[in-house]
Amino acid sequence: MLYAGFMAAVPPPFPTPQEPVDHPELIQLGSVLEADEPCLRADAARNRARLLEAAARLVAERGADAVTMEAVAAAASVGKGTVFRRFGDRTGLLTALLDHxxxxxxxxxxxxxxxxxxxxxxxxxxxxxxxxxxxxxxxxLDLQLAAEPGAPRRFTNPARSVLRHHVAMLLRQVVPDADCELLSHTLMGQLDPALIHHLTKQCGLPLSRLEGAWTDVVDRVTGASPAG
Amino acid sequence: MLYAGFMAAVPPPFPTPQEPVDHPELIQLGSVLEADEPCLRADAARNRARLLEAAARLVAERGADAVTMEAVAAAASVGKGTVFRRFGDRTGLLTALLDHxxxxxxxxxxxxxxxxxxxxxxxxxxxxxxxxxxxxxxxxLDLQLAAEPGAPRRFTNPARSVLRHHVAMLLRQVVPDADCELLSHTLMGQLDPALIHHLTKQCGLPLSRLEGAWTDVVDRVTGASPAG
DNA sequence: AAGTTAAGCGGACCTCGGTCCGGATACTCG
DNA sequence: CGAGTATCCGGACCGAGGTCCGCTTAACTT
Known part of the structure; x- marks a missing residue:
């Protein structure tokens, strides 16, 4: 029922395909089965459990930062390679921790x-x-943040801050009663380079569609008549 | 006039404060002076220029990925430490490249x-x-992406994808004529853990304000009556 | 012109994420 | 039960970001 196999998206670091990946893109809500730990060899399954347990303990005791791959491996009395084979990378491990x-x-x-x-x-x-x-x-929050490299810095970039303030200023002139500071964050999110890259390069959307969506959102948020 | 000193936000890696940081947070649009290369020692200024030039050449010739700190240092015939002292970290260097x-x-x-x-x-x-x-x-795009660690992966997370599809599905029921796929990206951006962390932990906003903003945006986007 | 000093320099060094491959071991099949 | 094999294990290894500290040097002083 649930989509739970995502922590298994171990791309191609080792030539050992397992923990099947069910194409994240074309996923149909509800049609996903919970293929959680699919026929892992006995020792592998045991090590996987020990690794997750060790990682959880590290998070609890010393915070998410302390979850280095070596530390987890050591705490689970397991080789470093094993951690990577099982979870692909650090993000995969943290994601697996969030899986439940x-x-x-x-x-x-x-x-x-x-x-x-x-x-x-x-x-x-x-x-x-x-x-x-x-x-x-x-x-x-700690874990979610740790699972996303470079996350804490994203919103402290002064250049971005200038752009966002500009948007907030414009918004204030149109919808003075709204929470324009937060509204500007929402709007700026749509212009995030990472999102643009994902949509245009990875999903193949034309830029014109993004432009249309931007205009549409601006109109909806400000209550302006479309194409006014 | 312009805010241009942002590439100088070299935090505390070396105990040598310079290239003044003009508090990114409380910035007033328009009241910012372009303190670009503030009284750098002659050799330092020269090295700074050579580093930027070398980095730009690397980007042009071999793509943003080839911009490793060592490669830039070598290409500029300069020590690695110099790169870090000047730009703080890799992000700082890339940001400086985007400055113009x-x-x-x-x-x-x-x-x-x-x-x-x-x-x-x-x-x-x-x-x-x-x-x-x-x-x-x-x-x-290359440069903007490279300046943000982990950017390309942010939108390929299957778990997030599930959540977003859910939002898109709900949106389709309310505003079937809109571009609900993109609209869902916009809405999800407001629930990004990194943003939540920034607003609550770094800016000190109460969670209730974020909740209010979410509701408000939902109402605006769907055209629902507030608190309906 | 010589002295003083703070700023700058460079590269050795550390950590950590990620890779590789020779050896070990759990399942299978006869 | 014994041989065969696909899977797995572990830790040596690599590259890149980031730090440190002793030496150098530009710039100011007198």
Whole structure:
């Protein structure tokens, strides 16, 4: 039911395919089976468990920063190579650590009770979704951050800050009653180079579509008439 | 006039403060002076120029990936330590490389002609801003991406993908005529752990404000009545 | 012009993520 | 139960980012 195999996306570091990857792109919500630990050799499964346990202990005792691949390997009394074979890279390991809560969360909005789950009107579900995400990030922040290289610095870039302030300033002139500071973050997110790269280079969307989406969002947010 | 000193934010790697940092946080648009290369010793200034030139050449000839700190140092016939003292870290170096176009861009929307610059109505300027950002990112993508560690992977995380698809699905039920795929990216950007961390931990905003902003954006985007 | 000193320099050094491959070992099949 | 093999293990190894510290030198002083 749930999509849980994502921590297994070990690309091609070792020529040993396992823990099947079910094409992240074309995923259909709900049609995903929970192929969690698929027929791992006995020792491999045991080591995997020990590694996760060791990593969790490290996080708890010394924070997410202390989770170096060597430290985890040592704490699990296992070779370094084993960690990489199993989880691909550091991100994979941290992601696997987050897997449990991730599954619970997916269950909540896919099959759980309203307003998060099916049954409530869509707008209501959207509101609940955001609240739930915020709550989840509030715990786990360390781990979620650690699982994303360079994350803490992304919003301290002064150049970006200037651009965002400019957007906020413009917004204030149009929708003075809104929380323009946060609104500007939302809008700027759409112009993030990483997102642009993903959409144009990896998904093949034409730039014109991104432009259209930007204009559309601006109109929706400001309440302006489209193409005014 | 322009904010250009950002590449100088060399934190505390070496105990030699220079290239003054003008507090990135409390910056007032327009009140920033272009303190570019502030009283650097002659040899230091020369090395700085040589490093930037060498880095630019490496980018042009072998792509942004080839810009390793050692390679730049070697290409500039300079010690590795010098690169780090001048630019702080790799991100700082890449950022400095982007500085020129950044300044031009800032000039365009701060003091340039409408619709990007002052004179046009705010909504018009917002639309133009997005178009300009997209165009700029379209060139320079390599560099902008390289300046942000781990950027390419951010949107290939399957777990995130599931969440985003869920949001897109809900959006489709409410605003079927919109580009819900891209709209979902926009909304998800507001729930990015890195952003949440920045706003709550670094800026000190209460979680309730983030929740409010989320609800507000959902309402604006879907056209729902607030608190419906 | 010589002395003083703070700034700058360079490269050895460290850590950590990631790779490789020779050897070990759990499952399978006869 | 014994041989065969695909899988797995471990740690040596590599490259790149980042740090340190003793030496050098530009710039100011008198």
């Amino acid at each position: 809560s991730e599954k619970k969360f997916q269950a909540a909005f896919l099959t759980g009770p309203p307003p998060l789950g099916p049954g409530a009107p869509p707008v209501e579900r959207l509101r609940a979704f955001g609240r739930a995400m915020l709550a989840r990030s509030n715990d786990e | 176009s950044e300044k031009k861009f800032q000039a365009a929307f701060l003091t340039g002609p409408p619709p990007l610059g002052p004179g046009a109505p705010p909504v018009e300027r917002l639309r133009a801003f997005g178009r300009a950002m997209l165009a700029r990112s379209n060139d320079e």
